[in-house]
Amino acid sequence: MPIRPILDAETAARNMAEIEPKYSPQEAVVEANRCLFCFDAPCIKACPTGIDIPAFIKKISTRNLTGSARTILESNILGGSCARVCPTSVLCEGACVMLDRDQQPIKIGRLQRYATDHVFENDLQVLHPPKQKSGKRVALIGGGPASMGCAAELALLGHEAVIFEKKPEAGGLNTYGIAYYKLTPEMSLQEVELIKQLGVEFRTGVEVGKDVSVSELEKEFDAIFVGVGLGHTYRLDIPGEKLPEVQEALAFIEEFHVNPLHEVAVGKRVAVIGCGNTAIDAVTQAKRLGAEQAVIIYRRGPADMPAYVYEYDLAKRDGAEFIFHAVPVEVLEQDGHVAGLKLARSSVDDQGKLTVDESDTYELPFDMVIKALGQEKMTDMLNNLLPDLELNPNGTIKTDANGQTNIPHVFAGGDGANGGAEVVNAVGEGKKAARGIHRLFTQEDIEGPIQWTRMGVVDDKPLGSGLDNPVRVKEDAKAFV
Ligand SMILES: Cc1cc2nc3c(=O)[nH]c(=O)nc-3n(C[C@H](O)[C@H](O)[C@H](O)COP(=O)(O)OP(=O)(O)OC[C@H]3O[C@@H](n4cnc5c(N)ncnc54)[C@H](O)[C@@H]3O)c2cc1C
CATH class of the missing domain: 3.50.50.60 (FAD/NAD(P)-binding domain)
Known part of the structure; x- marks a missing residue:
């Protein structure tokens, strides 16, 4: 059977709404005040863009949201999206010293989102390129x-x-x-x-x-x-791969980024091949768009999953299922459409070598197959x-x-x-x-963020007050800028 959209617009929008709501001002200040503002903070080193995290959090605690956002954006212009998508538990929050004290790490991602949202909500321009251009x-x-x-x-x-x-x-x-x-x-x-x-x-x-x-x-x-x-996603190279309901994970995900959520066709029984973060995204979103059953199929065991643990937990909470030690050998067809998968059992030895036993197969019914085998x-x-x-x-x-x-x-x-x-x-x-x-x-x-290291970047002249001028501000006064 061909696949169709399953949900009405309201339900689809509700299911796909952001998972991490924005902090209220009170929540943000309380969380910011938990930070120890470490000297030589490990969270800064854990961030590939080197955001001065203690400085931006300090500014939230003093309710200087514009300054906080500037600190973030001068190191990472995509600080707003990174606040939402970064695997913070393995980056900045994973390095937080609070963990050494058996306490919850500071919620750096959510604080970063709180500060950067302020810029977008108020249409502020916090970074200013020099008026004089190099000509390059x-x-x-x-x-x-x-x-x-x-x-x-x-x-x-x-x-x-x-x-x-x-x-x-x-x-x-x-x-x-x-x-x-x-x-x-x-x-x-x-x-x-x-x-x-x-x-x-x-x-x-x-x-x-x-x-x-x-x-x-x-x-x-x-x-x-x-x-x-x-x-593109790597191919499966098995019979039935060209059937219309076999899609690449990226193409499936892109569809609901360019079309209304409720107009995107999804199977009732969806198989996702692969177990990286893209596979997890595909399986959770298939489920949230109304699939009755969405199953990850992975050739190795849970310990070998490339997906982050928190992504795996999210998929489990969304009701996704996991079949380990299984390799698709054929996409089954009925009347020109996907009818299921033929799977062979696989095993992994102590050295990590994978063996597929093509004589030991079984079949499962699916009406959609999503390939998430890496790009x-x-x-x-x-x-x-x-x-x-x-x-x-x-x-x-x-x-x-x-x-x-x-x-x-x-x-x-x-x-x-x-x-x-x-x-x-x-x-x-x-x-x-x-x-x-x-x-x-x-x-x-x-070296360091440009607004801090380059004199006169703001409209080509030093900013008015001492506090506003990055060049004259002492390190310990950064919280006010
Ligand atoms: C499904 C999925 C989910 C992900 N989820 C996360 C996540 O939750 N968190 C996270 O931090 N990262 C995530 N990532 C990884 C992240 O998206 C990438 O690391 C990041 O987008 C890489 O940026 P990029 O600029 O190198 O490439 P891309 O974002 O791929 O951008 C490359 C751009 O180049 C364009 N292009 C290519 N060739 C040409 C050409 N010849 N002429 C003109 N334009 C061209 C493409 O159209 C594309 O727009 C995810 C990745 C995938 C696939």
């Missing part, structure tokens, strides 16, 4: 978190940044791929607007390699940043775009610690270079590459 221009291929992190930093350093994005909207997976109940496309697009305010130009609907070539970009720009992310590298596209670009053996872009590739004016970062990590890694790598590009242009090294 950088083209960024791809409009995801890596390019946005790079472009914002370049703008704050006085360089012109133009992002080329093939999709109709910028934001990359933030706009099209992150679980809806963590980050809505609307929130992602608000961040795109924030970056536009810095003077970054977005040319959407433009595919580099098709609509414009790299050699054309090289004529117009002084440097190039490659932030193309990853490609392919963009090897072919990169070879076409930049034939001289050096790739690692696994197909990722080879860079040094500053994001510079073997071609001196070409830098890279994000999933296409790191093989697939988190939004915050992409932003951090983009930012590092921007500093590398700045060094290429000026031979100048930049």
Whole structure:
């Protein structure tokens, strides 16, 4: 049977609503006051963008929300989305000293969201690029978190940044791929607007390699940043894979980022192949969109799951089921539609070697199969775009610690270079590459957040009062700025 949308608009919206509600002002101040404001805080080191977490939390405790948001955004321009999507329990909150005291870590993600929401709700511009420009221009291929992190930093350093994005909207997976109940496309697009305010130009609907070539970009720009992310989901390569109800996880998730939630077709019995974070996102969202049964099928055991434990717990709470030690060998068909899966039992030995016993199979009924086996590298596209670009053996872009590739004016970062990590890694790598590009242009090294290290960045003149002027403010007075 073909699959159809299951829920009405109201139920779909309720099921997919954000899972972490915003703090009230009282809750935020109480939580901020639990922070010990550690010197040399481990949470800062655990953040790939190096946000001064004790400083922004201190500012919340003194009700200086604009200053708090500025502290976040000058280190991480996507601080609003990272507040929602970061795996905080393995990053900043996982490093919180409260854990050594057997106490709950400070809820850094929720506090970060509280501060950054203030900027969006009040339409504030808290970061100001210098009016005097360097005259240097950088083209960024791809409009995801890596390019946005790079472009914002370049703008704050006085360089012109133009992002080329093939999709109709910028934001990359933030706009099209992150679980809806963590980050809505609307929130992602608000961040795109924030970056536009810095003077970054977005040319959407433009595919580099098709609509414009790299050699054309090289004529117009002084440097190039490659932030193309990853490609399609790996194939199953089994009979029945071409049936209409067999979908890639990313395509399924993208559908309800571009269409109303209640118009997205979902099966009543959904199988999700794979057990990484994308598989978890697919299974929970299938369930929330009305699937009666949504099952993860994984070839190894629970201890080998690549998904974070908290994501696994979330899926269990949503009623998702898990079948371990099973490998799909055929998608079963009836009248041209998915009717189920034939699964072979598998086992893993002490050395982690997987064995599939294709003589020991069983069948289960499903009407939809979602593939979440990881994303392919963009090897072919990169070879076409930049034939001289050096790739690692696994197909990722080879860079040094500053994001510079073997071609001196070409830098890279994000999933296409790191093989697939988190939004915050992409932003951090983009930012590092921007500093590398700045060094290429000026031979100048930049340390720390730009608004703090560069005199006169705000409208090209020192800000009025001593407290407002970052250059004159002492470290211990940061809480008031
Ligand atoms: C399903 C899913 C869920 C995730 N959930 C989380 C999460 O909860 N938390 C988290 O921190 N991370 C999550 N991630 C990871 C995170 O989304 C990525 O690490 C991050 O988006 C990488 O950013 P990027 O800019 O490198 O790539 P992308 O976000 O993929 O952006 C690359 C952009 O480049 C564009 N592009 C590609 N080629 C061209 C071209 N030739 N011309 C023009 N444009 C081009 C693409 O259209 C795309 O918009 C998730 C990933 C997936 C797949």
